Amino acid sequence: MNILFTCAGRRNYLLDYFREAMRGSGKIIAIDSHIMAPALAVADLSIVVPSVNHPGYLATIKEIIRDHAVDAVVCLNDLELPLLSKHKGELEKLGARLFVSNSETIDIAFDKWKTYAFFKSLNIESPQTFLTIDEACSAIDLGKMDYPVILKPRWGTASLGILEAHDEGELILCYRLLKLQLSRSVLKETNQIDIEKCILIQEKIKGAEYGMDILNDLNGVYQKSFVRKKVAMRSGETDKALTVVNSYFLDLGKKIGQATGHVGNMDCDFLVRRGKVYLLEMNPRFGGGYPFTHEAGVNIPAIYLAWMRGEVDITQYMNYTPNLTFVKYDKILKINTESYLKKSSDANLVCCQE
Amino acid sequence: MNILFTCAGRRNYLLDYFREAMRGSGKIIAIDSHIMAPALAVADLSIVVPSVNHPGYLATIKEIIRDHAVDAVVCLNDLELPLLSKHKGELEKLGARLFVSNSETIDIAFDKWKTYAFFKSLNIESPQTFLTIDEACSAIDLGKMDYPVILKPRWGTASLGILEAHDEGELILCYRLLKLQLSRSVLKETNQIDIEKCILIQEKIKGAEYGMDILNDLNGVYQKSFVRKKVAMRSGETDKALTVVNSYFLDLGKKIGQATGHVGNMDCDFLVRRGKVYLLEMNPRFGGGYPFTHEAGVNIPAIYLAWMRGEVDITQYMNYTPNLTFVKYDKILKINTESYLKKSSDANLVCCQE
Incomplete structure (x- = not known):
């Protein structure tokens, strides 16, 4: 099974988690518009592509799916979700399964005014x-x-x-x-x-910040949610967090996951002030908080692979342990771009969101 | 030899580099005012201390130097440099060598208006x-x-x-x-x-950004400089860079290092537009760009240790290779704070600069 990560950016951990779950069968293919994207350095096949806004982006994705027998596509960038969702049918005809949600959910998540209205329609509190x-x-x-x-x-x-x-x-x-x-x-x-x-x-709600991974299956059917309390942020991503299990939060995750019918993992943020929960936003993709869920005992890459193989029982991959604290820290990696495929004429100039 | 890192923050790599250079002799002691600081998770002894602005900060440092037979102190935070420089003599009487510069250099570096005047006085171009x-x-x-x-x-x-x-x-x-x-x-x-x-x-100078480590010895005598071209920044730190060897840049580093007489490593930023160099700022401490210097073949932790042992020849530790590209990426680490010493009553509330 070959898996393509679009806008791979700096999500080296996610590629590593998938590699582990794949147990040597199949290739990790990473693409990014920036030749220096750290994740390109750890993939089996790394391809520098035009930026998401480039008119040739979609054609390049199609070419890669065909040329490299891609079985699944994991999308990591908010800016490309609308495009890939719109052309999901077309891309899946080439033989790859897309872990991309329906256009409506992507639109609601990307437009924070619509997100606000969406939470309101579900009777969920929001600032x-x-x-x-x-x-x-x-x-x-x-x-x-x-x-x-x-x-x-x-x-x-x-x-x-x-x-x-x-x-x-x-x-x-x-x-x-x-x-x-x-x-x-x-x-x-x-x-x-x-x-x-x-x-x-x-x-501005002055309360504790939380993140949640809401997992739906490939058909958009709700599975389970995993919550973490954020201790620190950095560059818009969760940097330090504590894992939490709380039935009220899980009910909220269920309500949202059932309403969106999104596909796969969705990142979601909320605040808690004086016992009251305020939903902030949703990102229908792996977010920067996923490693906290993973390290606490949930293996969503393994779940994706199980689903691709047609398996239904995923309970063995969901042993979420509460009260664990994790922090992110920096590592450094040498980059050798000579082995990369180049499908972009301006690979050094454009920079994918990271 | 026991080494104390103050405001250790998220500099796990620096602690690792020192640990390697120490080859099992002595302890790595890390302190931070935030109990979640990632570097606390990888030290031999981790102590949660009051914040730099707390009136008890200096007394706590003294206590730690005495109680844990600290031989050297490496300071990593701009906000504490003035305090530690002012009390350097006092602290060194307790038996620890401080890798902290003279107050004048610290003052010039911290006040960017003075930095501007300083470069001007050296006939070095600045925006x-x-x-x-x-x-x-x-x-x-x-x-x-x-x-x-x-x-x-x-x-x-x-x-x-x-x-x-x-x-x-x-x-x-x-x-x-x-x-x-x-x-x-x-x-x-x-x-x-x-x-x-x-x-x-x-x-605003629209040019290529560079970083430089300017190394002086313990007496403030200039040794050598190591330059990198920055490819990307994140949270104010160099995230991706290419190592560079260029005699004009090295002459600049020498001029600055001789003028400041700073102690140990100093981080310095500049821009290049149409062949002209514009100095931006200096930080008389290890900066976020040091791992690039280290991975390219320069071992400043080993140099510090050699100097502490009274050795003079450090050439074996300075094999800087140009044209190498490195990127930072995120790793995740489980935190168990039970083993930490606590010397602060508000350890969860205050946050050290990272």
Whole structure:
């Protein structure tokens, strides 16, 4: 079984987990638009490809699936999920199973305003969120919300451009600056959909942060959730966390997983303040918090492989142990790019999200 | 020989390099104010201490030096360098050698306005820098500087609060916001020295970024420099780099190392645009770029140990190979804090810079 990881970035651990689960049968193929992506250094076959926004991206993926007999595709980048979901049928006809969710879930997850509405529709609490300064200020004037508030791009990834305002003056400053920054950022294209409604103003909930992996099967049927309490963040990813088992959280995961019908693993963030849970966002892919789930006894790569083989009983792969603490730390790796296949003319210039 | 690492943070690699150089003789002692610091998980003795700003910090260091027969102290945090430098004589009387520079160099490095003046005094080019909006705007009006400009805290660490402005309107927005943020930040105390002159407005040099380790001996005598071209940054640290040997850069390192007379390794950043070099900043401690130097054939931990033993010839430890590319990637580690010594009452609340 050959598995393709798109936008492999720096997820060396995930490639290692899959390699272990594959037990020597099949190849790990990693692609990235940046020749220096660390994960390219640990794959069996590494291919430098055009960036996700490049018109040739989809054709390159197809070529790789065909040329290298790819059996499964694991997508790791928010920016490519809409494209791959849209063309899922087409790509699967080439013989590869795509671990990519339905377009509706991907759209809800990528647009944080829709995420807010989605949680509301499920009667799940979420921090109060507004699309304009006027609405946010009137909620504050009416005593429904307090400073500080968070300002963030409606369509965002990896904590790009998050600001915090402590009074109306700062709110206006932050709003104007964020709008300027967004008009220049990599998210430009996406945000220009509606430039006047591209910034979310959100109540800051001062509570403990949690992450959750919500696992559905290949048909989008809910399986189980795995929760961790975040102790520290770094570059928008969980850096230190404590594993947690709590039936209330698990019921929430079930409610969300059943409603989205997403495929495979979905990363989800929430806050807890005074016993009340506030859902923040969802990312229908492996998130930076997955290693915490894995090290605590859950083997989602092995589960994916079991499903691909048609197996149904996955209980042996889900021995989640609570009350374990894990931290991430840096290792360093020598890169030799000579062995990489190059399918991009500007491999050094464009940089995949990491 | 027992070595103490203060504010050990996430520098697991540095502890590993020292452990290797020590060849089983002596202990690696790591301290941090945050019980979850990854480096605490890999030391022989791990101690949770008060934060650098706590009045009991210095007394705790003294106690540890005495109680655990510490022979050398390696300091890893900008915020503690002034304190440890000031009390260097006192601490060394307890029997430990401190790898900490003179107060003047630490002061110049920590205050980026002084850094700018320092480079100027050495006739070393540096990006044009201003302390007020008026001065910056008049330089732009006179055609001496162009947008975009960078705004950053005069006293800053790990790329906290860096903004970029593309016109006068954005410059004013950024300046006001940064001032508000600084008035609330961890750097508050430091920056209140002169709140009207706490933000630097700096020409943005669009060039290739470089890092350099400038090595002086224990008496501040220049030894050698090791240069890397940065390919990517993450959380203010070098994430991907290519090793470089270039005599012009090495002459610059020599000029700086001779002028500072710093002790041990000093991290230094510069930019190159159209063949011209622009010095940015210096950090008189091991920086996040050191693993690149080490993996390319230079063993500064072994050099420190040789100097401690009174050896003079260190050439065997300096086989720097150019044209090698290295990247950092994440690993995950289980934390068991039960074995840690606790010398802080609020170990979970305060967080050391990482």
